[in-house]
Amino acid sequence: MTDLLEGLNDKQLEAVTLPYQSALILAGAGSGKTRVLTTRIAWLIQTGQISPSGLLAVTFTNKAAKEMLSRLSAMLPINTRGMWVGTFHGLCNRFLRAHHREARLPALFQILDIADQLSAVKRVMKAMNVDDEKFPPKQVQNYINNSKEEGLRADQLDAYDKHSEKMREIYAEYDAQCQREGVVDFAELLLRCYEVLARETALREHYQQRFRYVLVDEFQDTNRLQYLWLKLLAGKNNCVFAVGDDDQSIYAFRGARVGNMLDFEHDFGVHKIIKLEQNYRSHSNILDAANAIITHNKNRLGKNLWTSSGAGEPVRVFEGYNDIEEANFIVEEVKALHAEGQSLADMALLYRSNAQSRVLEHALFSAGIPYRVYGGLRFFERAEIKHAMAYLRLVANPNDDTALLRVINFPTRGIGARSLEQLQEGAKQNECSLWAAAETASAGKAMAKGIPAFVALIRSLQEQCHGLPLPEMIDVITDQSGLRAHYQSEKEGEERIANLDELVNAAVAFVQEHDGAEPVEGEEPAGTAAQQLLVAFLTFASLEAGEHQADPGRDALQLMTVHASKGLEFLNVFICGVEEGLFPHEQSMYEANGLEEERRLMYVAVTRARRRLYLSHAQSRMLHGQVRYGVPSRFLDEIPDELLKRLNARPVTKFAAEPAFGNAPRVASSQSSQYPWRVGQAVMHSKFGQGVVVSYEGNPSELIVQVNFGHVGLKKLLVEYAKLEPV
DNA sequence: CTTGAGAGGTTTTTT
DNA sequence: ACCTCTCAAG
Numbered sequence: 001m002t003d004l005l006e007g008l009n010d011k012q013l014e015a016v017t018l019p020y021q022s023a024l025i026l027a028g029a030g031s032g033k034t035r036v037l038t039t040r041i042a043w044l045i046q047t048g049q050i051s052p053s054g055l056l057a058v059t060f061t062n063k064a065a066k067e068m069l070s071r072l073s074a075m076l077p078i079n080t081r082g083m084w085v086g087t088f089h090g091l092c093n094r095f096l097r098a099h100h101r102e103a104r105l106p107a108l109f110q111i112l113d114i115a116d117q118l119s120a121v122k123r124v125m126k127a128m129n130v131d132d133e134k135f136p137p138k139q140v141q142n143y144i145n146n147s148k149e150e151g152l153r154a155d156q157l158d159a160y161d162k163h164s165e166k167m168r169e170i171y172a173e174y175d176a177q178c179q180r181e182g183v184v185d186f187a188e189l190l191l192r193c194y195e196v197l198a199r200e201t202a203l204r205e206h207y208q209q210r211f212r213y214v215l216v217d218e219f220q221d222t223n224r225l226q227y228l229w230l231k232l233l234a235g236k237n238n239c240v241f242a243v244g245d246d247d248q249s250i251y252a253f254r255g256a257r258v259g260n261m262l263d264f265e266h267d268f269g270v271h272k273i274i275k276l277e278q279n280y281r282s283h284s285n286i287l288d289a290a291n292a293i294i295t296h297n298k299n300r301l302g303k304n305l306w307t308s309s310g311a312g313e314p315v316r317v318f319e320g321y322n323d324i325e326e327a328n329f330i331v332e333e334v335k336a337l338h339a340e341g342q343s344l345a346d347m348a349l350l351y352r353s354n355a356q357s358r359v360l361e362h363a364l365f366s367a368g369i370p371y372r373v374y375g376g377l378r379f380f381e382r383a384e385i386k387h388a389m390a391y392l393r394l395v396a397n398p399n400d401d402t403a404l405l406r407v408i409n410f411p412t413r414g415i416g417a418r419s420l421e422q423l424q425e426g427a428k429q430n431e432c433s434l435w436a437a438a439e440t441a442s443a444g445k446a447m448a449k450g451i452p453a454f455v456a457l458i459r460s461l462q463e464q465c466h467g468l469p470l471p472e473m474i475d476v477i478t479d480q481s482g483l484r485a486h487y488q489s490e491k492e493g494e495e496r497i498a499n500l501d502e503l504v505n506a507a508v509a510f511v512q513e514h515d516g517a518e519p520v521e522g523e524e525p526a527g528t529a530a531q532q533l534l535v536a537f538l539t540f541a542s543l544e545a546g547e548h549q550a551d552p553g554r555d556a557l558q559l560m561t562v563h564a565s566k567g568l569e570f571l572n573v574f575i576c577g578v579e580e581g582l583f584p585h586e587q588s589m590y591e592a593n594g595l596e597e598e599r600r601l602m603y604v605a606v607t608r609a610r611r612r613l614y615l616s617h618a619q620s621r622m623l624h625g626q627v628r629y630g631v632p633s634r635f636l637d638e639i640p641d642e643l644l645k646r647l648n649a650r651p652v653t654k655f656a657a658e659p660a661f662g663n664a665p666r667v668a669s670s671q672s673s674q675y676p677w678r679v680g681q682a683v684m685h686s687k688f689g690q691g692v693v694v695s696y697e698g699n700p701s702e703l704i705v706q707v708n709f710g711h712v713g714l715k716k717l718l719v720e721y722a723k724l725e726p727v
Numbered sequence: 728c729t730t731g732a733g734a735g736g737t738t739t740t741t742t
Numbered sequence: 743a744c745c746t747c748t749c750a751a752g
Contacts, residue, residue: 113742
């Protein structure tokens with residue numbers, strides 16, 4: 001066996017071989033974070049300090065967890081199967097399955113994804129007669145999730161007024177509904193697990209004694225609840241090894257608390273933070289640019305990346321007249337690089353928001369460059385898959401109201417709003433599930449024939465599926481339910497049919513992987529083996545639906561948001577739309593510390609590049625169907641000029657010329673007499689400085705002009721009072 | 728129950 | 743611009 005510690009630098013070595021104590025490792029981008037984490041585990045095991053079953057390692061993505069496990073089994077001759085290495089949600093799910101009684105959950109509880117959750121929220125609100133104009137279901141959903149991620153139940157929340165009181169009430173009702181139906185949402189997995197550990201002393205002590213060592217990846221992304229969970233699990237005597245990078249915290253908007261890093265230092269008695277600052281990814285021009293940007297942030301633990309691999313190429317900056325020219329430039333560069341023999345898969349186009357991908361895709365498509373867009377709808381989130389899964393869920397548990405509502409009339413079988421209302425009424429009166437109500441209704445006196453037909457269908461499916469292997473079950477279900485026939489008659493249903501076939505394939509692969517899987521420890525497995533497998537598959541679909549690495553065979557350019565690029569690296573990186581209002585995003589200005597998060601986002605983007613980095617921006621672009629004029633991002637100004645190579649010199653007085661490509665602003669020439677300045681014209685304001693006229697609104701007597709003042713932001717000004725000077 | 732017009736809303740989203 | 747959702751007419 002090769003020496004584990006070989007090739008580690010001093011800091012990495014120090015982190016890997018730390019004595020038994022809690023530690024915080026500040027691991028910069030490209031500093032070998034995953035390597036340190038896995039080597040630490042391997043070293044602890046190899047030196048006999050801990051057994052494989054005595055540690056718990058937690059990540060945010062399934063990908064990261066898998067990566068850790070595969071590297072681990074390459075380092076050590078151990079069976080990683082039974083090890084507690086996984087995502088927060090995956091581990092909590094495992095815990096709850098084993099201790100469902102203590103958690104007061106049915107053994108075969110099911111997991112709601114965001115879409116399921118939203119429909120559950122809508123259902124609760126309807127039952128409560130809540131006005132969904134005043135309480136938009138999405139907002140309610142966020143409120144519930146945010147509360148749970150703070151570790152708070154409805155009865156622990158304060159209400160300030162009628163509105164928040166109602167929110168709290170809906171939250172409580174929603175939880176009650178989930179409990180009745182035996183389903184849990186993502187946040188609930190964690191909160192429930194946390195509560196069980198907090199409540200059940202014996203259980204907590206058992207796990208505390210077992211997991212002497214807890215390791216956390218991407219610690220900067222943990223939310224309040226995850227932090228509390230870790231603290232509870234560690235207890236007084238165990239140690240936590242946390243690895244993270246405060247400069248790469250880009251999920252505050254979802255409840256991640258960078259502050260957990262400071263709290264951690266204090267709560268876990270960390271003596272010394274180890275900083276991994278040597279970067280093995282990029283040349284120094286790229287790192288210096290990244291460092292220059294991030295030093296503008298006030299709230300940092302402090303860290304400076306360096307490399308021994310030389311300056312490398314300058315950071316290239318391109319300014320387009322508009323987004324189309326920007327896209328065309330990128331196409332040309334990509335072509336040139338590809339012609340030099342570089343693979344497309346090692347090039348990435350990064351953008352701040354998904355809306356930007358359209359223009360880029362159009363240009364790439366026209367040029368015949370294969371590309372792949374990351375993000376968007378995932379396989380298990382597609383409507384046809386969700387429908388098939390809903391039938392599957394009903395076979396597993398017909399009392400699953402969410403699943404029932406999804407397919408009771410899909411394909412349509414004459415069950416309209418009225419029949420549904422009757423069902424819901426019946427369910428409410430008898431305090432039973434919709435399924436039970438449907439059974440009663442169809443057994444009783446004459447009813448619209450749809451419902452008895454549906455009941456018969458589900459019963460028949462249950463019967464036919466009994467004893468069948470999972471893939472065949474899916475075959476039967478998609479066939480008998482009429483799903484397949486429905487999509488066959490649809491004009492663009494071919495892809496959907498193909499997806500249903502793909503679902504069968506996914507089931508085949510799943511069954512193979514689970515062959516001879518370990519039984520859940522602790523308690524007797526509930527249900528039959530077949531039921532277990534079915535529920536495991538459903539859980540897999542909601543918890544591990546990711547894995548976007550399709551068509552690895554084809555060499556394709558990678559398109560994704562900056563968020564999606566975290567953790568990845570590419571030889572050549574293009575960051576597009578580096579403009580005020582886009583990156584940093586306009587919306588971020590309204591949030592506390594929003595700008596700092598945007599800057600971290602730019603830091604993440606820049607540090608993705610190994611060798612060559614392009615930053616591009618455009619003077620104008622189409623946004624929400626309107627031409628928007630923008631000034632270069634402040635982040636560009638934050639990079640020292642000597643690191644940059646400006647590829648094209650645009651005239652200093654921008655926007656003086658007619659807008660390129662005939663995208664004439666609506667109000668420009670024809671009625672220009674009415675408007676003092678042309679849209680796109682640079683103007684000076686005594687207080688806000690230089691800006692660009694974006695649009696006009698209001699009537700002629702009270703004309704309002706919207707000006708983009710770059711760093712100051714977008715401002716709406718009354719033409720009459722705003723003393724603007726042309727530049 | 729299906730269809731289409733109109734309204735509203737568009738940052739990012741590991742599970 | 744474009745997508746999703748709602749509601750009224752067929």
